[in-house]
Amino acid sequence: MDAQVALIDQLFDAGLLIETGVDGLYGRSGQFEDVISRFDALITSFGREDKAEVIRFPPGMNRAHFEKSGYLKSFPQLAGTVHCFCGDDGAHADLLQCLGEGKDWSAKQEMSDVVLTPAACYPLYPMAAKRGALPEHGRLFDLMSYCFRHEPSRDPARMQMFRMREYVRMGTQAEVLAFRETWLQRGRELISMLELPFEVDVANDPFFGRAGRMMKNSQRDQGLKFELLVPVNSTVSPxxxxxFNYHQDHFGQTWGLKTAAGEVAHTACVGFGMERVALALFRHHGVDVQAWPRSLRRVLWG
Amino acid sequence: MSEAIRNTIVAIIVEAGRLPVAAETLTDDADLYQAGLTSFASVQLMLAIEDRFGVEFPDRYLNRRSFASIASIRAVVSELLTEREAA
Structure with missing residues (x-):
């Protein structure tokens, strides 16, 4: 815990992150953004030969798609929905009065059609399904989005709003598993080039509640999720x-996504926590990028 | 007793398991996942079993193995009922 506070304070002191008064919600300096954009370019250099279709969605998604995705079954505690004022003049006056008196002013707030994107690939599946069956050999997408997860923390590596870059593969089971295998290897090479210590381990998503306990065990038993872990705040819990995620036919079933042969499509994705990698770099190589090893500077800035 | 437990379990699988095949036709050792039981449906199955038998699955049984077959579910339920009797 002390180590976490120390790291975040170091980042504030160095001006790399800027406090907003809410844990997990920070401004980023130009230097921090430069590291993110260089890492982004490095990812692209690893994935370029695959000729993925590039799509950038905004950080909000269609609520109807969000509801159908099943996210609320698994992670109700993390979701962020957008509510907006939908009242008349009288309700507006009530709102201002409550605000002035420091009372709850949310009475006339209504759920909008927008939900904050929980993972970069969530808006993709309904869009891809709408195009019809996948072509021969499936599809590959390149995504990046700010994402939201409601988990306030002083751990700088657990932000509430952060960027996730993803490659998402849709196809047969064999195709998507081969994709995941390729990226497990590339991911190791990529982080080695950043001169960061790491390990790859089987993992689970933070499924909610007791039912979630079973989902976690099931996900681990089946080896559906692997993570590349770097010590940022602590070596005990990197x-x-x-x-590296294999969704089986979960999204294929949910969205009616079919392969060229008419089978239910399988999907897999590799996700990059952009801020987390930047934080790992600052944590291991120091807050002054000019003092980073020359070899590392060459990898990032050429 | 044991047969009654089995029948109740099969009835719950029919309701909550959402299998593409008729659960009544499965043998006790048939692999429910092979028969089409999804992860989400196995969670529904767990909650329905807890509700019907008035038991709570401890952490050690919150895994795929517990729900792999009618026989494995029956073994867990029987043990939990015995524990409840003894308590």
Whole structure:
């Protein structure tokens, strides 16, 4: 815990992150963003030959798609929905009065059609399914989005709003598993080039409640999720910087996504926690990028 | 007793398991996952079993193995009922 506070304070002191008064919600300095964009370019250099289709969604998604995705079954505690004022003049006056008196002013707030994107790939599946069956050999997408997860923390590696870059593969079971295997290897090479210590381990998503306990065990038993972990705040519980996920036919079933042969499509993705990797770099190589090893600077800035 | 437990379990699988095959036709050792039981449906199955038998699955049984077959579910339920009697 002390180590976490120390790291976040170091980042504030160095001006790399800027406090907003809410844990997990920070401004980023130009230097921090430069590291993110260089890492982003490095990912692209690893994935370029695959010719993924690039799509950038905004950090909010269609609520109807969110509801159908099953996210609320698994992670109700993390979701962030957008509510907006939908009242008349009288309700507006009530709102201002409550605000002035420091009371709850949310009475006339209504759920909008927008939900904050929980993972970069959530808006993708309904869009891909709408195109019809996958072509021969499936599809590959390149995504990045700010994502939201409601888990306030002083651990700088657990932000509430952060960027996730993803490659998402849709196809047959064999195709998507081969994709995941390729990225498990590339991910190791990539983080080695950043001169960071890491390990790859089987993992689970933070499923909610007792039912979630079973989902976690089931996910681990089946080896559906692997994470590439780098010590950021502590060596005891290192931080997942990359994740390699095989969804089986979960999204294929949910969205009616079919392969060229008419089978239910399988999907897999590799996710990069952009801020987490930047934080790992600052944690291991120091807050002054000019003092980073020359070899590492060459990898990032050429 | 044991047969009654089995029948109740099969009835719950029919309701909550959402299998593409008729649960009544499965043998006790048939693999429910092979028969189409999904992870989500196995969670529903667990909650329905807890509700019907008035038991709570401890952490050690919150895994795929517990729900792999009618026989494995029956073994867990029988043990939990015995524990409840003894308590």
């Amino acid at each position: 931080t997942a910087c990359l994740s």
